[in-house]
Amino acid sequence: EVQLVESGGGLIQPGGSLRLSCAASGFTVSSNYMSWVRQAPGKGLEWVSVIYSSGSTYYADSVKGRFTISRDKSKNTLYLQMNSLRAEDTAVYYCAIEGRFPQFDYWGQGTLVTVSS
Amino acid sequence: NFMLTQPHSVSESPGKTVTISCTGSSGSIASNFVQWYQQRPGSAPATVIYENNQRPSGVPDRFSGSIDSSSNSASLTISGLKTEDEADYYCQSYDSTNRVFGGGTKLTVL
Numbered sequence: 001e002v003q004l005v006e007s008g009g010g011l012i013q014p015g016g017s018l019r020l021s022c023a024a025s026g027f028t029v030s031s032n033y034m035s036w037v038r039q040a041p042g043k044g045l046e047w048v049s050v051i052y053s054s055g056s057t058y059y060a061d062s063v064k065g066r067f068t069i070s071r072d073k074s075k076n077t078l079y080l081q082m083n084s085l086r087a088e089d090t091a092v093y094y095c096a097i098e099g100r101f102p103q104f105d106y107w108g109q110g111t112l113v114t115v116s117s
Numbered sequence: 118n119f120m121l122t123q124p125h126s127v128s129e130s131p132g133k134t135v136t137i138s139c140t141g142s143s144g145s146i147a148s149n150f151v152q153w154y155q156q157r158p159g160s161a162p163a164t165v166i167y168e169n170n171q172r173p174s175g176v177p178d179r180f181s182g183s184i185d186s187s188s189n190s191a192s193l194t195i196s197g198l199k200t201e202d203e204a205d206y207y208c209q210s211y212d213s214t215n216r217v218f219g220g221g222t223k224l225t226v227l
Contacts, residue, residue: 011118037218042220044205044220045209045218060218092118099167101168101211102211103152104154104216110161
């Protein structure tokens with residue numbers, strides 16, 4: 001059974017850093033395209049970043065240069081390193097497995113990041 | 118940048134049929150597949166339609182998707198509405214390496 005479990009969220013001050021983790025089971029992270037998607041409180045879904053099975057990475061303009069997506073093959077875990085955090089980064093962050101096209105087949109339960117002083 | 122536009126909200130009565138639209142900002146929406154996700158309060162999104170008109174196993178055939186190239190839009194149609202269908206619905210597609218969501222539509226079944 002495919003399972004994704006996010007962790008690492010919390011309250012952080014503006015300008016701070018946080019690393020989110022997404023522990024996977026039932027499939028191999030490094031063999032799939034994996035994305036992070038976020039949702040600000042009361043708002044819609046926003047794609048954040050993707051890492052391909054090849055290792056190529058891509059980012060939304062809103063986080064480019066501040067966020068880094070990565071994975072650990074030995075831990076079968078996806079990460080999102082978030083630096084220079086802003087109030088507008090406050091959101092629930094979901095990790096998701098992509099299908100054979102850019103579509104989100106499975107989602108984790110999400111982890112809340114709150115950027116506030 | 119490619120964008121997808123959805124109505125903010127729709128409402129309909131149980132047993133009726135509702136259609137939610139998703140209009141592409143540029144190019145042809147038919148160039149890439151469109152997906153639809155259902156999100157209930159406090160839960161992660163779940164796919165109800167993928168690759169324009171395909172239903173994942175477990176999604177009832179009351180849900181259907183289509184593409185209209187003439188209006189550059191995709192549509193999600195839910196027939197035989199049930200109160201459990203009340204949720205937010207998001208369309209999603211892609212443009213090069215960017216994944217794009219519509220703004221979401223709140224469906225009220227009353």
